[in-house]
Every structure is written in C-alpha cells, then in structure tokens.
Amino acid sequence: MRKARIAVLVSGGGTNLQAILDAQQRGELKSGEVVLVVSDRPGAYALERAAKAGVPGTEIGKKACGGQAAFEQRLIEALEEKKIDLIILAGFLSILSADFTRRYDHRILNIHPSLIPSFCGAGFYGLKVHEAALARGVKVTGATVHFVNEIPDGGEIIAQKAVEVRPEDTPETLQRRVMEQAEWILLPQAAETVSARLTREEKE
Numbered sequence: 001m002r003k004a005r006i007a008v009l010v011s012g013g014g015t016n017l018q019a020i021l022d023a024q025q026r027g028e029l030k031s032g033e034v035v036l037v038v039s040d041r042p043g044a045y046a047l048e049r050a051a052k053a054g055v056p057g058t059e060i061g062k063k064a065c066g067g068q069a070a071f072e073q074r075l076i077e078a079l080e081e082k083k084i085d086l087i088i089l090a091g092f093l094s095i096l097s098a099d100f101t102r103r104y105d106h107r108i109l110n111i112h113p114s115l116i117p118s119f120c121g122a123g124f125y126g127l128k129v130h131e132a133a134l135a136r137g138v139k140v141t142g143a144t145v146h147f148v149n150e151i152p153d154g155g156e157i158i159a160q161k162a163v164e165v166r167p168e169d170t171p172e173t174l175q176r177r178v179m180e181q182a183e184w185i186l187l188p189q190a191a192e193t194v195s196a197r198l199t200r201e202e203k204e
C-alpha cells in the first residue's frame, strides 16, 4: 500500500523529529514516510538529524525570502515538488497564514508542550510554556497533538497525555519530562494514525 509522504517542519534541536525518524526505523510508522525536513532557521540541529537519517533537508527562512507571502510560496513549492501528503510541525516556530492552513486542511499536525487550552496560543512556545505552567502552580501538565488551522494552537485536538509536575521542577526539567513522557510518544503515534487515515481515504 502507498505510504503517506510526510514533511517535518522544524526550527531547533529536532528531538521530536528524531522520535518520528526512530519510530519509522522501528517499523512503528508503517503508513507514512518522512521524505523532507524543512527548517526556517539557519543551522538548526534538526537538519543534521535529517542528514544522518538520509532524509533530504532544506532551509527556508522568512527573512531570506523577504516576507510571509514569499516564504509560504517557497514552502508550498518545496512541498509540492516532493508531493507531500502530511505536514508535521515539530518545534516549528513560524506562524502559518490562514491561506496556507486552509490549503492543507486536516493535513498539518502540531505538537504543543501543554494540555491545550492551557498555556497555548501566541507567545507560548518552547520553555516559555513550562515557565508559565510553573508560575501558575499547576500540578499536572502534558502535551497535545492537534491539527493546525488559522488560530494558533486552536485546531482540532488529536491526542493528549498528562505529565506530573514535581515541586523541585525547573522549566528545563519539566520540559524534558514532558518530552520524554508525552511528546516523543504522542507525535509518532499521531503521525501513524493520520497517515493511515489519509492512505485509507485514498483507496475508498
């Protein structure tokens, strides 16, 4: 059966990308295949992870393109060239326009490091999310995988997993536990579920 062709969009270290590549390697991502990695930042370590796994990687930056519209146009060209079925935002920090998200309706996944609707939306990314959770004193946090629409972190929720907050946590220790216990598990699972759905729909 045909596999869904996946592009992973990244901005940083790429541990979530790594989790997807590892799941693919172990045969757990059976219905999809990562065929492209795009970074919006120069020198993102995620691109090295892609190269090590033999997956083509490319850099498309908003500044270098000269603005949002040109950036998205370049992105669309790269995605179309590789005939991408599913886009996974894995620590990707650029905001995508409504035109872009509509074009790929229910074909863009994002991982967010909190239990949406807590600590999400504009300005909540990376360590800031965990700083906010600790400042609010929540005892449980977690991660969410959701479809991406025009509202930041506002699309349909696919999966969530709760993670305990410990009294001695710093933003860094909490971030690490949320990654280990939730993000790196949920994202590859969701990639498989949605890839299977896309390829099944194609057959019907």
Ligand code: GAR
Binding pocket: 010, 011, 012, 013, 014, 015, 016, 017, 046, 090, 091, 092, 111, 112, 113, 124, 125, 126, 129, 179, 183
């Ligand atoms: C992850 O914790 C991801 O959930 C978060 O950025 C980190 C990227 O790490 N994403 C967001 O905050 C999006 N709003 P990684 O590059 O090692 O996967």
